[in-house]
Amino acid sequence: MLEVVAEGSGPLFMDPDPDKAREFFRKKNRAMVSKVMSVREAVEKFVHDGDYLAIGGFGANRIPTAVCHEIVRQRKKNLIFAGHTSTHDFQILAAGEVFDRCDIAYIIGLEARGLSPNARRYMESGKVQVCEWSNYAMALRLKAAAMGVSFLPGRNLMGTDTFRNSAAKVVRCPFTDKLFVLYPALWPDVAAIHVHEADVYGNCRIKGISVADLELARAAKRLIITTEKLVPNEVIRQDPTSTVIPYFLVDAVCEVPFGSYPGNMPYEYFSDEEHLKQWLTVEKDPEEFRRFLDKYIYGVDDFNQYLELCGGIERIMQLRAQEHLILNTNRG
Amino acid sequence: MLEVVAEGSGPLFMDPDPDKAREFFRKKNRAMVSKVMSVREAVEKFVHDGDYLAIGGFGANRIPTAVCHEIVRQRKKNLIFAGHTSTHDFQILAAGEVFDRCDIAYIIGLEARGLSPNARRYMESGKVQVCEWSNYAMALRLKAAAMGVSFLPGRNLMGTDTFRNSAAKVVRCPFTDKLFVLYPALWPDVAAIHVHEADVYGNCRIKGISVADLELARAAKRLIITTEKLVPNEVIRQDPTSTVIPYFLVDAVCEVPFGSYPGNMPYEYFSDEEHLKQWLTVEKDPEEFRRFLDKYIYGVDDFNQYLELCGGIERIMQLRAQEHLILNTNRG
């Protein structure tokens, strides 16, 4: 055993054993069959109470909103959440109180928009057991899992309370005698990622930044893809350089146009800052927030109905204009 | 210090200290200025006797042939070579006897084409000090450097003579108590990579497999890019998703059309199997091989003259037809 120089006292929610992961992946089906299904079906089949859940994208950018809504609508519970680069996704899941454990890198906030009053209340309620990390620390944990090893080294977190409340360990490098933090691999039970294009088998393309989604797709044991649109397999095969997630990682492919709404989808539509502001406003009053959730999430059947409530195609067209800087000044 | 359970006894040619690398990269120029120059100038400026050299591509696919020729022509010496996925590039450099130390993952061979008699003689001559690795082990060493850490773990090499003659070490994971090989980071002094498109600053695009070149570009202290063609910076900026090497890693940009010849350049031209066979044939007789080198490398000024000797544009057109399967049966 490497001599451990220091270690965090935070809880390690998932087993970093690469052999258990190997046994799981050995059995994962590699047949090239259609995995197209509704978001409802995907969440029913692949998100189980108690699962460790991770969500792709960054903040409110390229997020699988429909999956977050559906998890809340199906009243999943006791999940463990990867609070990594999460903003509006966290806000939705916190609204449903679907998780009771959380790895924290970034939570509660919506970046420049402010903090979510409800998510904050939930995290201050004592109902959620937490462990501290940073964005890169969490990305490294996913990268370790994607690589099939139980740890990766980094030179961050050192000397801080973030480290002391993490589940990382400090060791000395046997080549240089220098200190490194070792991060335990994280294989989420299930992840959801929103992409620009996918075929029915799950071969995916993303335009713009990939954040930590390439690592997440490879680390997750089960993977739900929502896609702006389905494309023929021939389109994928015409340009294999552009595939970033191969089909054999994927369990469900759900076509969800405008699926990152109210978040930003690069090259497609900008974020709906008015609707996001509405969330932050109604959250101040728990009673009003309950009515808001009843209307927008619990009271609808699916994401398309939610979109309709938010202004439908008309609203998307405005956001598309904003994304393309057609109305440069009209930023909500 | 991590307790080392086992360690290879091979020589470690490069210092894996991440802080020395940081000091180097701190001073590396990040200005967006034109780096266009000839291959001759690039090799004069950036390849020094004694340097650790790494070459991109895989085997005879997407290799910077012009840089390999130029290093031989300029009679560089005492280099250390990364014998990683190397075939024709190794053959060229061994012909010039430019290196006297070598990290071995794959050398001497040209895959299905056979072994290079000359490269083999050179490696059996006792003139070259070696260390054993595998392709992924070398890729991991570059990846460690690209990540800015002094080591990365893997589950390969274990129990073998490859390990015993490497410079890797085995330790126990402090999370799982399982054994892992730790690979020391490798920051090559200089690397050369051939790409499909680059702008004058060095922003690069590659079509098809990237092999270990994304890691290599980030690990190398100095980086020479040869490109099939130069493209305007606006083309790069139109589609930033396709950039795989950002300009600030790059020291020289050399436009070398057909620059992977006689190797394969995906989507451009297939390998010239006749010319590669000629190398293997003439190498059998050292005297004949000397004359061959005098004609094709030492006796020409640059890569364009070499191309002319090999059949010029006419030959490239045939290889382009082969690449596009226009003459499916004409495989040399």
Next chain:
Amino acid sequence: MAEYNTMEMMICAAARYLEDGAAVAVGTGAPCAAAMLAQKTHSPNLVIIFEAGGVAPILPTMPISVGDSRTFHKAIMASGMCDVMETMQRGMVDYCFLGGAQIDMYGNLNSSVIGEWSRPKVRFPGSGGANDFGSFAWRIMVITPQDSRRFVERVDFITTPGYLDGPGAREKAGLAPGTGPYKVITNMAVMGFDPETKRMRIESVHKGYTVKDVQDNTGFELLVSPELEETPEPTEEELRVLREEVDPHRYIIGR
């Protein structure tokens, strides 16, 4: 001299530290405005990097998220978080900008909790990429209001490392040598860090403020640089670029 507000003053002061050819990792808001201003004035070769993957974009408007599509608009590369963080870990990024609910005399930053960690009185977002930036970049820059509830003797929680508990502490903890907090820019002053003690010190005071003003709004004893000076005011040209080109809609400078 032209009229200017506090935010304009802070942005102009910060921009001047970003020399040509440097690379800077920024967030949204004032840091992004400072980087844009530097790029459009004295540092055309400033490389602006966002943690989610955007590298050297041509920013059309202020991003609202460090991962929104503005952050890689006409960028030279739309990459990912690991690539950006590892570029920083390799030592290729000179500056980063950070904020926080609390900062102490060693430049340690808290963006996690107020009160006990196990039962926080107030929960904040946590590190995000802050700890990574503060560990990897050569120099940490902070833009924040001068306020004694913010500048505290001891942060409740060290989210991101400053000089920890003083000289040598970063290196002892394992952080890369030569890194650490560089400048703290507030509405009243620019503070640096004493090379010996690693304690925060006033280096220049903005026009209209005194050392006493700054100290009165700080919850710990500030050192004062022997070369104390008045912070140069924004120039007309800086203000013009800031107002016309960097933030024409006054998203940041109108706050």
Next chain:
Amino acid sequence: MAEYNTMEMMICAAARYLEDGAAVAVGTGAPCAAAMLAQKTHSPNLVIIFEAGGVAPILPTMPISVGDSRTFHKAIMASGMCDVMETMQRGMVDYCFLGGAQIDMYGNLNSSVIGEWSRPKVRFPGSGGANDFGSFAWRIMVITPQDSRRFVERVDFITTPGYLDGPGAREKAGLAPGTGPYKVITNMAVMGFDPETKRMRIESVHKGYTVKDVQDNTGFELLVSPELEETPEPTEEELRVLREEVDPHRYIIGR
């Protein structure tokens, strides 16, 4: 039965082990032909992977390099070496094919040197991706000629791990449990490995050969499976697909 040559026999025998829905990492030559044959007969969902980055291509002709453009022709992904090797390290690849200058009774392979490592009599290419494949894939397959200079008591150099020095040795060395050599297919026989001793054993002998033939061409004592049988001959359909669709130019089967 149809006529067939030795190479055709070996390719057909190998192809049968690749069940539908499995993933296989291959090199050039016979392994690639075997994988293509399996895919075009009983295993339409076989995933073929090349170490340089090609994933699930539609192979137009035989690749001459595991990194040439054929290996990602109309592939579902053109990736890189780390991605492929890490997919294997995660346990997602069932089979790999390997070769070598020497193989011993535990399936250890030598593709590095003959003689002493420090002053080799003969230098070979080294591991390439072989050690990685042999460490990460669940099952190692070998196609090689039966020859006692090749099947040796003790390989001069273990480039790639078989069962090392016997039962439990892979696990003790740290290799992933449940992995190791699976089948060795030669011009004379198919050999597997005894579950207890991990020693190579004859499982089936090709038509026209005897156990004695196989043993006579092997430099160590082979075990014999209690269920020894004759290797099924290639079927007409297998040969048709192999000759017409897999290798119409006889690059491999014409050797």
